[in-house]
Amino acid sequence: MPSRAVDEAWHGFILCTARYSTFCEEAYGRYLHHHPEGSAPAGIAGANDPIGEQLRRTVVAWSMVAGPEEHCVLWDLDEQVGMDHPWGVDPERVAAIQAAVATFGRGR
Template identity: 70%
Template sequence: MRHRRLNSLDRSNAEVAALALPPAVFKTCPWQPRELIEQGLRQWLRCCAAALRDNQIIGMPSHAVDEAWHGFILCTARYSAFCERAYGQFLHHHPEGGAPAGAPAATEPMREQLRRTVIAWSMVAGPGERCVLWDLDERVGVEKPWGIDAARVAAIEADLARLSQRV
């Protein structure tokens, strides 16, 4: 089973790397540099692969990346085809207050969803790869940045390291 799971993440990573993002993706995403937001979007899509694989809901840590993701979703044919190739299923978006009744995204705190985003990143990151999602909004000048505090990310990563030592 583990071998199959690794292959699914490898497939997703390859699809994310090969993804051609049309200019329409950034139509409502005015922040710069666009390359940094694109990097964040690609990292988010990679995190989603781990979350979908494990049937988890993760939280979006960046308003700027969320806007780019919305732009990608609106390119419906491209988005649907990408999801099928990368994940084998459609990646739904559950904005705050928009998840179906009873879905975890409708009932659990964003803090928990963001914790799982950090965990998902730990599963997909390459050796030494830094995640830009945590402070991207501050770096691109979003007026009310979302993000995850660096101390919280470090604490979650430390918990993961302790757990992996026990196994």
């Protein structure tokens, strides 16, 4: 999770199990399990990869679905809302990943 603010909100949300379950079904078509860092069961591809790799895949996934003028608020949300000890993804790294995704898309 690139945002500490969203992570804390998500942890609160999953405690409301019925609402969380309904949300997951509507948003993802299935229940989205929570696996704190390093605790995913064996067999879930990529779940125990280093956090940097997981965040890279998140940036790639966003880049593939975002519209031309859309800006992801997750990468610097913690700084924007004034969180103590913000998380986030380095803007230069985001830009490099997005450029790589754009290059890949043009090569097709």
